[in-house]
Amino acid sequence: MPEESILIIGANSAIAGSLIQNFLDRKTVAKIIAISRSLPKSQSFSNKDRIEWLLSDYTEASIEGIVTSLKIRELVIDKVIICNGALHSSFFSPEKRVDDIKLKNLEDIMKINAFIPMVWVKNLKPLLRKSSRCSITVFSARIGSIQDNGKGGWYAYRASKAALNMFMKTASIEFRREPAEISFLLFHPGTTDTYLSQPFHKMVASTAIFQPDFVAKQLIKILDNLAYDGEIKFADWKGEPIAW
Ligand SMILES: NC(=O)c1ccc[n+]([C@@H]2O[C@H](COP(=O)([O-])OP(=O)(O)OC[C@H]3O[C@@H](n4cnc5c(N)ncnc54)[C@H](OP(=O)(O)O)[C@@H]3O)[C@@H](O)[C@H]2O)c1
Secondary structure: OOOEEEEEEOOOOHHHHHHHHHHHOOOOEEEEEEEEOOOOOOOOOOOHHHEEEEEOOOOHHHHHHHHHHHHHOOOOEOEEEEOOOOOOEOOEOOOOOHHHOOHHHHHHHHHHHHHHHHHHHHHHHHHEOOOOOOEEEEEOOHHHOOOOOOOOOOHHHHHHHHHHHHHHHHHHHHHHOOOOOOEEEEEEOOOEOOOOOHHHHHHOOHHHOEOHHHHHHHHHHHHHOOOOOOOOEEEEOOOOEOOO
């Protein structure tokens, strides 16, 4: 296997932390650039000499600045993994009904879950390896499936992941016209034990809640077998397709 450079955005996500460690355990990974709003919280990575941690507040200026600095260094990226996503915060819980909708919350969740990943993809284009080895993975969620919406509720999160899916589908069509063969994957990790899912664990059987390390290993397995065919994939942790 040739050596590869991996860029992980939203690197302080629990699943991103496990991805970083699993990639560091592979000799074929030459470099990991991790980007987040703050330095790693609790993770103490082993073999950390191959990680470079960069800080971003995810404004356009910050994203452009980071990409420019990587371009100057002639860094070529083989895999991009964008993990950003929010479902709740100290001032916001997912809406149960239409009456709970607030414009500010819709704007905030849309920005984190859909707009920021899209701005990264826009800016990263020139850094991507122009070969079928290259892939862009963005963490989506089954709940962003319009066909699969049987329960309703969670307006902002559902709509933001559906918007994310449309952004990436559209980008994948545009990238198909380029000579580079870049695969796109919208990944649903399944319910995973992280800050994001914690308030909702009582809604799920404990045996159905994954640990981040398991999900990271599943994603890496899927990426190892991802073959470019020009079609974006929307798939779960088993690699099984999800209805759009
Ligand atoms: N956990 C689940 O059950 C589950 C299920 C389906 C889908 N997902 C998706 O999986 C992805 C990873 O989530 P996780 O479960 O690992 O959750 P997590 O540990 O809570 O990670 C949250 C992620 O969102 C980013 N983020 C949070 N607030 C942000 C803000 N205000 N602006 C920009 N970025 C912000 C963080 O970036 P920093 O690194 O900069 O802090 C981090 O990457 C998300 O896209 C989530 O929607 C998770």
